[in-house]
Amino acid sequence: xxxxxxxxxNYKNMSINPELTIQFSPMHRLQWEExxxxxxxxxxxxxxxxxxxxxxxLKLCDGSRTLDQLVIALEEKFATSGLKNDISSxxxxxxxxxxxxxx
Numbered sequence: 001x002x003x004x005x006x007x008x009x010n011y012k013n014m015s016i017n018p019e020l021t022i023q024f025s026p027m028h029r030l031q032w033e034e035x036x037x038x039x040x041x042x043x044x045x046x047x048x049x050x051x052x053x054x055x056x057x058l059k060l061c062d063g064s065r066t067l068d069q070l071v072i073a074l075e076e077k078f079a080t081s082g083l084k085n086d087i088s089s090x091x092x093x094x095x096x097x098x099x100x101x102x103x
Contacts, residue, residue, distance in 0.1 A: 014095050020102040023063035061100050
């Protein structure tokens with residue numbers, strides 16, 4: 001999975017708890033950006049351009065799903081399997097960057 005960072009925060013020692021739900025951060029906004037023709041994360045310090053896979057993962061981070069539930073939903077949506085490692089890796093980065101949070 002690839003995503004381009006315009007700005008990067010570095011929070012160490014954070015990891016996804018697979019038993020807790022995952023929610024997109026209220027301090028950020030996920031939206032389609034017509035000028036870039038892609039989904040982006042907007043926040044006061046900058047913008048992050050996302051590829052389609054990253055955007056699809058974040059769109060499901062609505063606070064109602066755990067990691068395994070996200071994986072199942074995405075594997076069903078794209079009729080594939082074996083995505084857990086890629087999704088987990090991206091979500092770890094997203095958590096460290098403050099784009100998502102867990103209760």
